Amino acid sequence: MKLSIIIPVYRAEDTLERCIGSILHQSFTSYELILVDDGSPDACPLLCDEYAGKDSRIHVIHKENGGLSDARNVGTKRAKGLYITFIDSDDAIGENTLQQLMEELYQHPDVDILEYPIMERIGHPHREKLLSFSPKTYQNAIEYWLAEKGYHHTYACNKIFRRSLFQNIEFPKGKSFEDVWTIPKLIGLTETEITQDRAVVPPPPLKIRVTDVGKYLYYWNPHGITSQAEYPDLLQLYLGQKQALMKLEIAGKEKMKLQMGATEDILLKYQSSLEDFLTQHLNVLLDLYDLSGRYEPDPPLIHAVKWLEGKTGIHSFKLKLFNILGYHSLCKINHLIHRIYRRP
Numbered sequence: 186m187k188l189s190i191i192i193p194v195y196r197a198e199d200t201l202e203r204c205i206g207s208i209l210h211q212s213f214t215s216y217e218l219i220l221v222d223d224g225s226p227d228a229c230p231l232l233c234d235e236y237a238g239k240d241s242r243i244h245v246i247h248k249e250n251g252g253l254s255d256a257r258n259v260g261t262k263r264a265k266g267l268y269i270t271f272i273d274s275d276d277a278i279g280e281n282t283l284q285q286l287m288e289e290l291y292q293h294p295d296v297d298i299l300e301y302p303i304m305e306r307i308g309h310p311h312r313e314k315l316l317s318f319s320p321k322t323y324q325n326a327i328e329y330w331l332a333e334k335g336y337h338h339t340y341a342c343n344k345i346f347r348r349s350l351f352q353n354i355e356f357p358k359g360k361s362f363e364d365v366w367t368i369p370k371l372i373g374l375t376e377t378e379i380t381q382d383r384a385v386v387p388p389p390p391l392k393i394r395v396t397d398v399g400k401y402l403y404y405w406n407p408h409g410i411t412s413q414a415e416y417p418d419l420l421q422l423y424l425g426q427k428q429a430l431m432k433l434e435i436a437g438k439e440k441m442k443l444q445m446g447a448t449e450d451i452l453l454k455y456q457s458s459l460e461d462f463l464t465q466h467l468n469v470l471l472d473l474y475d476l477s478g479r480y481e482p483d484p485p486l487i488h489a490v491k492w493l494e495g496k497t498g499i500h501s502f503k504l505k506l507f508n509i510l511g512y513h514s515l516c517k518i519n520h521l522i523h524r525i526y527r528r529p
Contacts, residue, residue, distance in 0.1 A: 186242075187287060188216040189264035189348065190272060193256030194233060195223040197274035200404070201232055207277035207402070209240070213284040218243045221260045224250030229274075254356035254363045257341070261351045270345045272401075279304075279400030286345055286399045296322065297350060297391045298372060300333075301399040303343040309405040318395035326374040327432065329393045331455035336429065336462045339368040343401040346371060350391075361418040365425035375428045416476040423469045423481065430466055430485050433459070453497060460501045463489060467507055474516040475523055487512060 190208060194201060208218060220233040222245060230247060237243040246259055257271060268290065272278060286301055293299075302317040316338060323329035330336060341356075341364045354370050356363045369375040373391045414422070433452065452459055466486050473481060490499065490508050499505050507515050 186215055186217050186265065187267050188213075188283070188345070189260075189266035189269045190216055190218045191221065191257060191260035191264065191269060192218070192272050192274050193221045193223055193253050193260065194229045194274045195225045195250070195253075195256070196227055196229070197225070198228045198232060200275040201229060204272060204274050204277050205236055205243075207279075208272070208283075210280070211278070211283045212281050213287055214242075215287075216242060216283065217264070217266060219260045219263055220245045221256040222247045223252070223256040224248060252358060254358045254360065258355045258358075261348075261355075264348055266348060268345050269348045269351065271341045273342055273403075275406060276342065276404055277402040279402060282399035282401070286396070289394070289396050289398060290345065293322065293392075293394055295392050296394040297347045298393045299345045300338075300393070300395045301343055301345075301401065302397060303338070303340065303401040303403055305403050306405040307402060313405070315400075317397050320394070320396050322392055322394045324390050324392055325451065326369075326372045326391065326393070328451050328455070329372060329395075330369075330374055330429070331451070331458040331462070333395055334458055334461065335368070335372070336426070336465060339364045340401075340403075341368065342403065344368075360425075361414070361421040362425055365422055366428070369425075369429045374432055416473065419469060419473055419476065423466075423473060426466050426469060427485060430462075430489060433462075433489055449496070456493070456497060457500070459493070460499065460504060463493075464501050464503055467503060470512070471516060471519045475520050478520075480513060480516065484512060 192204065197204070205218070205220075208216075218240075220236065220243065222230045222233050224247075233245045233247075237245045244263070246263060248256070248259060251259075261269060282301070286299060290296060290299055300318065302315060304313070304315050306312045306314070318333065321333075323332070350371055354367065357366045360366060372393055463486060470481060470484060470486065473479070486507075490504055493499055493504075494508055499508060510518070
């Protein structure tokens with residue numbers, strides 16, 4: 186058995202059959218399917234047991250409700266495959282996806298993470314789209330982050346991971362936007378937590394590959410966290426993004442802090458993507474102020490934008506305003522504009 190497929194299950198009785206069916210109809214069969222019933226109060230526990238009774242590859246874990254991260258962590262600890270992938274119980278995968286992906290890994294056995302195309306927000310009236318990639322392998326996390334704009338798709342679902350990557354990494358319990366916290370660790374962009382009883386040994390460089398084969402089907406959920414996020418949720422998104430940004434920021438407000446083989450050449454080579462990432466981070470900061478009226482303390486974005494302006498100049502109009510007006514002033518102006526447009 187080469188692959189462990191982990192599906193956290195909670196309040197998914199309307200979509201679970203579609204999800205599991207998309208796996209059982211795959212041409213690739215060398216997998217174990219781990220259904221983690223996260224204390225679901227509906228018919229899901231019974232459905233999971235029924236599937237397990239019909240197929241020896243399916244295993245069920247029943248547990249008290251602990252959230253998506255906890256369910257994934259429990260499934261990961263139970264997994265025995267060389268590789269792990271996650272599928273959400275309200276999503277599915279396209280026909281022959283697993284066969285194509287495992288053939289890709291067979292051809293590239295040194296790859297640690299394989300990312301594949303995802304049809305995003307199926308059912309959304311305006312935002313449904315296919316995200317695909319031109320096949321390429323990266324050995325530098327920052328280059329992958331910028332060249333592939335990985336910050337826009339920090340999904341755990343459209344990736345296959347070498348199982349050993351989870352030896353010291355877990356999804357964070359109790360945090361919203363858990364993938365934003367975890368994917369940067371898995372790709373080697375941010376550090377993992379090392380306990381005192383473990384030797385601090387730098388991990389070898391990871392190989393991350395993107396491919397144009399296979400397809401993950403992500404169905405839009407109007408009641409999900411991405412569409413219903415409030416201040417505490419966005420704060421978790423900001424803090425998760427901040428961990429990644431800290432690898433690109435100015436140390437001591439004077440020189441660039443270079444980590445894990447990053448060089449100024451890499452950062453400036455992908456300046457357009459760097460500015461895009463910084464703008465994404467700025468938008469979250471502005472939304473946080475808009476919802477709470479509070480400023481986040483000493484955002485590292487300030488130092489990163491100043492560094493970039495001093496190096497080559499900034500092309501993004503919004504980042505220019507941020508640099509000229511300052512964080513506090515731009516927050517106030519953005520909030521005022523939103524108040525005007527929200528008036529009946």
